[in-house]
Amino acid sequence: MPKQAENEDSVIVAGVKVTRKSRAELTDHVVQTTLDATAHAPRLLFDLNGHAVGLCRSDPRYAESLVKADVVHVDSEPLVMVSRVLTTTPVRGRSATTDLFYDFAEGFQANGISCYFLGATDAVIEECVARMTFLYPQLIIAGYRNGYFDEAALPGVVADINATKADVLWVGLGKPKEQLTSLEIRDHFEGRWIITCGGCFDFAAGHYQRAPLFLQKIGLEWLHRMVLRPRQLFWRYLTTNPVALYIALRQTRNVNAPKRRA
Numbered sequence: 001m002p003k004q005a006e007n008e009d010s011v012i013v014a015g016v017k018v019t020r021k022s023r024a025e026l027t028d029h030v031v032q033t034t035l036d037a038t039a040h041a042p043r044l045l046f047d048l049n050g051h052a053v054g055l056c057r058s059d060p061r062y063a064e065s066l067v068k069a070d071v072v073h074v075d076s077e078p079l080v081m082v083s084r085v086l087t088t089t090p091v092r093g094r095s096a097t098t099d100l101f102y103d104f105a106e107g108f109q110a111n112g113i114s115c116y117f118l119g120a121t122d123a124v125i126e127e128c129v130a131r132m133t134f135l136y137p138q139l140i141i142a143g144y145r146n147g148y149f150d151e152a153a154l155p156g157v158v159a160d161i162n163a164t165k166a167d168v169l170w171v172g173l174g175k176p177k178e179q180l181t182s183l184e185i186r187d188h189f190e191g192r193w194i195i196t197c198g199g200c201f202d203f204a205a206g207h208y209q210r211a212p213l214f215l216q217k218i219g220l221e222w223l224h225r226m227v228l229r230p231r232q233l234f235w236r237y238l239t240t241n242p243v244a245l246y247i248a249l250r251q252t253r254n255v256n257a258p259k260r261r262a
Contacts, residue, residue, distance in 0.1 A: 011089045013079050014053040014244065015251035018072045022092040023103055026073055031107040034167050034192040042169075042186050043070040045195040046179055047097050050076055053247050054240030055176055062176035065183055073100070079248055086252045101170075101200045105136045108168065114140035116161050116191075119147035119172030120201040127205035142166040147173045154184060162190045172197045 009020050021029060033043065046052075046069040056063040066072055073095040074080055083090040108115055117125055125144050132139060142164035149157055161169060169191055171178045178196040185194060202208050208229075 010255050011083055011087050011091060012251065012253045012255055013048065013074060013083050013091065014248040015056065016048050016053075016066050016072055017255065018048055018074050018091065020089060020091050021073070021095070023095045023099060025092070026071075026095055026100065027103045027107050029071075030104060030168075030193055030195075031111055031113065034108075034113050035111060040192070042189045042191055043193050044182055044186060045069065045071045045073065045193060046182075047075040047095075047196065047198075048072050048079065049074075050078070050241050050244035051175060053079075053244035057243065057247065059176055062179060065176070065179040068183060069179075073097075078245065079252075082248045082252050086249070087254050089254050097197050098200055098203050100195075101197060101204060102135075104168075104195075105132060105139050109136045109139040112140065113167045114142040114165065115168040115170060116142050116164055116166035117144040117170050117172070117201060118157070118161070119170070119178070119197070120205075121148070122146045124201055124205045124207060127207075128201040131204055131206065154181070155188070158185055158188045162188075165190075167191045168193045168195060170195050170197050170200070172199065172201045174198060 010017050011020055012018075019026065030045065033040075046066055048066070052062075052066070056066065074083070074091045075094065075096050077094045080091045080094045105115075107113070117128065119125065120128065125146055129141055129144050132141065143161065143166060145157070145160070169185070169189060171182050171185075171194060173181055173196075175196075175198065178198070182194045182196055199208060
């Protein structure tokens with residue numbers, strides 16, 4: 001994509017360059033670029049939410065991974081709201097990874113695009129595959145495996161993935177591991193897209209529940225998650241949400257606008 005066109009469809013949110021595309025536009029983009037016969041290196045699709053914004057400040061390697069991604073989408077209603085208030089080129093809507101997982105599955109099924117699932121436990125990933133196969137009978141799930149392996153095993157894991165000829169690799173290892181691992185995999189993966197998806201496999205397997213739609217729309221899905229999983233999420237949200245909001249208010253702007261001091 002030409003630089004000018006790329007900038008016109010991007011905006012800086014919390015200091016990170018993100019796509020303005022809607023869920024439907026993002027789905028179409030991933031499907032069409034996967035089908036494009038023109039050879040290209042695998043592309044990286046990462047997400048930005050409050051946790052990610054906080055990690056950018058505390059983990060330089062993670063922050064750099066977002067810079068190296070081909071597309072970063074906003075998975076946070078509060079960040080979408082900030083872009084609407086502080087820019088003239090706001091994000092067109094939240095693209096929750098848990099929604100994109102199903103949007104993409106539908107698009108992949110319709111176009112014969114194959115995918116591989118990497119992450120979660122054996123039990124969770126097997127249940128996820130079973131449920132996705134039930135929902136999308138024609139979806140080509142080329143393979144899957146759990147997310148428990150050490151760095152020394154990564155070359156073998158990638159070789160196994162490549163042997164399946166998967167077009168798209170879903171990586172659900174949690175932040176920041178999934179982004180850093182995806183960067184390592186990119187130079188060796190023979191497919192078209194590597195997409196990080198956090199806990200999507202658990203959601204798809206039925207282990208986690210989405211917040212009611214009204215909570216999603218007002219930016220409080222995090223509160224629903226925290227109530228359901230307080231031991232895992234209470235401290236994270238308590239420490240990252242205020243920091244993320246501060247950074248978002250200070251570092252959200254149009255792409256070509258001058259930077260503000262942090």
